[in-house]
Amino acid sequence: MRKHAPNNNHASKTKSKATKLRIIAGEWRSRQLPIPNVEGLRPTPDRVRETLFNWINPYLPGAVCADVFCGSGALGLEALSRGAKHLTFVDNAKLVTKQMTDNLATLQTQQAQVIQQTADAYLGQPANQAFDIVFLDPPFRKGWLEKIIPLLEQGWLAKRALVYIEMEKETPLPLLPEHWQLSKEKVAGQLVYRLFEVSTQP
Numbered sequence: 001m002r003k004h005a006p007n008n009n010h011a012s013k014t015k016s017k018a019t020k021l022r023i024i025a026g027e028w029r030s031r032q033l034p035i036p037n038v039e040g041l042r043p044t045p046d047r048v049r050e051t052l053f054n055w056i057n058p059y060l061p062g063a064v065c066a067d068v069f070c071g072s073g074a075l076g077l078e079a080l081s082r083g084a085k086h087l088t089f090v091d092n093a094k095l096v097t098k099q100m101t102d103n104l105a106t107l108q109t110q111q112a113q114v115i116q117q118t119a120d121a122y123l124g125q126p127a128n129q130a131f132d133i134v135f136l137d138p139p140f141r142k143g144w145l146e147k148i149i150p151l152l153e154q155g156w157l158a159k160r161a162l163v164y165i166e167m168e169k170e171t172p173l174p175l176l177p178e179h180w181q182l183s184k185e186k187v188a189g190q191l192v193y194r195l196f197e198v199s200t201q202p
Contacts, residue, residue: 021072024049026081033103035072036095043074044137044166048188053078055184055195056133056162060084063132064158068119068148073100075135075164080111084133087112090122120147127155137166146174153177159201166193 020032021043035043044052052075053060061083067076070089080087089100089112097116104112115122119138134152138144145165152163163180165173169192176196184195 021074021077022046023077023081025053026078026083028077028081028107031081031107033073033077033106034099036099038071038093038095041071041096043072045188048166048186048191048193049074049078051186052164052193052195053082056164057082059133059162064129065133065135066090066131066156067135068123069136069138069144070100070114071096071137073103075137076112077103077107079133079135080107080109085111088129088131089114090117090119092116092118119144120151123148123151123154123156129156130158131156131161132158133162133164135164137164140168141171149174149176153200157198157200159199161198161200163196163198164193165196166191168192 019035019037021035023029023031023033024046035041060079062085064086065076065079065084066088067073068090070076070091073089076087076089091097091100094116097114100114104114134157136145136148138148145167169187169190179199180196182194183197186193
């Protein structure tokens, strides 16, 4: 899980000690990158990432993706390492986006952009691209999914897209559009993670 402080002021007061994120597979396999010590920020556990990417590996080559609550960037960086064409990283915390920018520079990749903005503000503007894969791992118990899912429906998803949702186990999913079909689901400790296939065409 990659949770972070709810606003930039809180994040800016947090000491920027860094811990490490390890990329599991692909071009940058075993590379370790610093992540800022922002309150509540934790990379998605390795075993969860391994399962997720076993699910989506066939769809990654050439995919345009978004890591909307990017935090450590664990999911987006793993996707890039495994062949995604482009990643958009979105997060509202300044320390997070600065470290994300630095890590992309370290990896010498031009296949990503980092946006410092709240998820609802970013997705609330007119869509300028459609994503093949979207990673959603919002802060727990904040009601983010109810806000974000309708916004994704406003042109942000490709005709056939995958949406990954990671959330606390005890909270029910919000009502989803009928064309969001659950493909995979698994529980790991206190979190549940799911993969949806979304068809935006008849």
